[in-house]
Amino acid sequence: NAGVMQNPRHLVRRRGQEARLRCSPMKGHSHVYWYRQLPEEGLKFMVYLQKENIIDESGMPKERFSAEFPKEGPSILRIQQVVRGDSAAYFCASSPEDREGTSYEQYFGPGTRLTVT
Amino acid sequence: SQKIEQNSEALNIQEGKTATLTCNYTNYSPAYLQWYRQDPGRGPVFLLLIRENEKEKRKERLKVTFDTTLKQSLFHITASQPADSATYLCALGGYIPTFGRGTSLIVHP
Numbered sequence: 001n002a003g004v005m006q007n008p009r010h011l012v013r014r015r016g017q018e019a020r021l022r023c024s025p026m027k028g029h030s031h032v033y034w035y036r037q038l039p040e041e042g043l044k045f046m047v048y049l050q051k052e053n054i055i056d057e058s059g060m061p062k063e064r065f066s067a068e069f070p071k072e073g074p075s076i077l078r079i080q081q082v083v084r085g086d087s088a089a090y091f092c093a094s095s096p097e098d099r100e101g102t103s104y105e106q107y108f109g110p111g112t113r114l115t116v117t
Numbered sequence: 118s119q120k121i122e123q124n125s126e127a128l129n130i131q132e133g134k135t136a137t138l139t140c141n142y143t144n145y146s147p148a149y150l151q152w153y154r155q156d157p158g159r160g161p162v163f164l165l166l167i168r169e170n171e172k173e174k175r176k177e178r179l180k181v182t183f184d185t186t187l188k189q190s191l192f193h194i195t196a197s198q199p200a201d202s203a204t205y206l207c208a209l210g211g212y213i214p215t216f217g218r219g220t221s222l223i224v225h226p
Contacts (some may be wrong), residue, residue, distance in 0.1 A: 004160075022218075035216075040218075041217065042121075042206070042216045042217055042218040043206070043216040045216075046213065046215055048213055055212075056212075056213060089221050091160050093160075102168075105163040105166050106151075106155075106161075106214070107163060109159030109160050111158075111159070
């Protein structure tokens with residue numbers, strides 16, 4: 001059973017370009033989360049999605065950032081007009097659907113390291 | 118506001134000893150608490166989840182306690198090995214856990 005997959009692993013963009021980060025959850029998982037991590041800082045929640053739905057985007061910057069999880073295909077985190085401050089490691093995590101509505105542990109991908117030059 | 122505190126200083130211990138890491142929190146009443154391990158350049162790896170009605174949970178050499186009165190969780194690794202060296206994160210919450218910054222553990226041979 002393959003784990004959470006993210007690509008690319010490393011992404012270099014110039015200021016003003018767009019960055020697209022992809023995440024394929026573990027088989028059987030229908031919940032996807034995106035986090036950002038800066039050096040010496042903790043994981044910061046960005047957005048929580050289920051198939052075709054954004055459940056919680058309270059951690060997403062209001063501008064330039066968007067996320068989707070289509071019915072088919074991976075989840076995409078999109079950053080438009082990147083700036084140097086967007087340089088960070090972006091992690092995706094997935095968890096299984098729980099019928100009781102309780103929390104489950106999250107399984108993380110290896111991350112995408114975005115560098116904005 | 119909610120706050121999670123993990124010791125920012127690295128914990129250095131000798132191989133074979135028990136490592137104990139602490140996670141304190143304020144302004145929060147989580148129903149769940151989780152511990153993760155993160156190695157440099159990698160994503161966190163889930164280790165244990167404990168519920169608020171559980172005092173203690175074990176998995177092989179790992180033990181987690183959860184004291185909702187003290188608002189504290191302790192994470193123990195018994196018979197520690199150099200391979201246990203990593204950063205350990207605690208995470209609190211329900212559907213969207215909030216992560217602490219983690220504590221680095223260094224086990225010396």
